Amino acid sequence: MGKVFESFKNSLYDQISNLKRIEDMPKDFNEEFLKLITMVNFMLIEDNENFYGYFLLQMSREIKYDITSPTAVNFKLSKYVIYFNPYIFLNLTGEQMKSTIKHEIYHILSFHLNRARVLKTKYSNLAINMAMDIVVNQHLKDLPHFATTLDSINFKYSLNMQPYMIMEYYVDKIQMALNLLEEKDETKEDESKYEQIKKEYDASKTHDLWEESTEIDEETLKNFTEKFVVLAEKGAVPLYLEDMLKGLAGKKGEIPWNMYLKKMMGTLEGDKKKTITRRSRRQPNRLDLRGELRGHTARITLAIDISGSISDEEFHGAIKEVFNIVKTYKHEITLLECDTEIRQAYKVKSINNVRKRSSTGGGGTKFTPVFNYVNNTDTNILIYFTDGKGEVNLGVTPKGYKTLWVISGRGDKLSLTQPFGTIKKLKPVDIKEDTEDRIDVMVDGFSGNNHEPIY
Structure with a gap:
């Protein structure tokens, strides 16, 4: 799939690279771009850790040009939706594309959406976004060059945050560093918010789309998430997710006996x-x-x-x-x-x-x-x-x-x-x-x- 995939990806980007308005997009571009996403989905299913591929199969997919990251998610009408900004996404390698999708699914499994809403009464969007991304990216490989990582944030803000800590730990440390720099920042209107198309990554706005999510209580969101997880567990679950998924199942909805039997049937070895x-x-x-x-x-x-x-x-x-x-x-x-x-x-x-x-x-x-x-x-x-x-x-x-x-x-x-x-x-x-x-x-x-x- 390598050469065919790269050729298809490059041809898609060539079609839009010089366009500045959504109205000018080629007629069949959206349809062709979603075919590329299907190819990435199959690449994920072929992975050793194909849990992510089966999870993605259940998600709705949409194109959104005004998000400042290659991918984003929210929860709407009893379903998780994953969005793609073609301008940023098509500049990634195939492995980086897979990594950004895994990134969004990890946010879902960590219930960052609801946890972030609670933190917004005390912390800035930038601190919350960076803290969430640090948690997720410590477990992923083949990250884009712009990805927020523990090492990059420690270096940028002269911090010494420890690895594999919870989101709340990171957000508190980052916010303190931002507060020290606040007097150096000049407040000005963000003119880019009026643009139809975003072509560059912006860490302060990566999760703005969550504001459009359906308001839902934590227990109900967990129940919906568990349904996605149950079907995705037909694939191989990464070791770093196992404890998280066990905790999810232990909260309320254990995998029913008949679905567990289906999973057992799929693991039987044979010629x-x-x-x-x-x-x-x-x-x-x-x-x-x-x-x-x-x-x-x-x-x-x-x-x-x-x-x-x-x-x-x-x-x-x-x-x-x-x-x-x-x-x-x-x-x-x-x-x-x-x-x-x-x-x-x-x-x-x-x-x-x-x-x-x-x-x-x-x-x-x-x-x-x-x-x-x-x-x-x-x-x-x-x-x-x-x-x-x-x-x-x-x-x-x-x-x-x-x-x-x-x-x-x-x-x-x-x-x-x-x-x-x-x-x-x-x-x-x-x-x-x-x-x-x-x-x-x-x-x-x-x-x-x-x-x-x-x-």
Whole structure:
């Protein structure tokens, strides 16, 4: 993509380099420029840290000539919008373009938008903008030459600020330095604010666009951000973002069990087989190269606690949701019904193969028999639906597979001190007394409408 990308980028800049009014822009320029952004998006997805690429896929994109940075973001109508100033953006290399997009997404994940609003009662825009950018840019490579960095600000204002501190620390130090210089500054009207097009970077105005964001409380903004994050986590998350994302998930909206299962399915390793029906992703113009399809089989064991703690609605809904998730993969599912021991164990190829649940008089639950069974199979993923009440310690150690515990709506927590897997909680569902023995029942606790992000 290198030479093609550079040629396309340069041709776009040549079209506008001598223009001074938006009205004079070529008719198809905006459309062509957004094609370039799509190319950058795919470059991000091809990165080792492709979380940013998947996050960008969900954002609206607009061109805005009067911003003083290559990119900017705000939040409007339940969506994050990323803006591009072509004059500044097209002067960057491909790697710098990727870096500026990562820069904006990092601002979003840090909730700088709301935090900056609080600080504006005490600090200047310049101090806030530089502080935010210092926090973000310490984690990024291939920065533009004009980027605000810790070293450049320490040198410019004779400061000794420490690396990897919070935004509030930096803004306080910078503001004190600016106050010492204030008497040297002459106040004059900024004539450039009347210009339609900005062609140079200005640190004091880089986040002015945030003023146009939809007013929204912090908790609601976090909920919207988490929905973007959940879908972006199909990509590889940079190490420096992991703690931030864990903190976000821990505030309120943990990743739902079914979306977590989707993520687990995507991480299964396996052989890839060549196919002549698909072109190579990396070299699509090479017709002599065959593409690849995932050739592995996802072997899933689905354990259902039938001790009386899992309702018929939850039982039916669990199986239906699992089949809905794995349908795009080559898969084998083994269904186990268990309480203190395994009551039924059989393969299910479709939802119509599921047998009537074993009758049970209720009673306790033991997890160990299931793990004993699964240890002697080639299972990739064990999904265990239970109310969580069982042993405190497993009698065996799980071997070579991932475990997802799903605690029923009437359950509280898992009794095991060491779960050897991930624990997720279901939303409660209404328990119906006249439940029929049918699989196609739709229940709130397992409906994709409840768990999938809705825009």
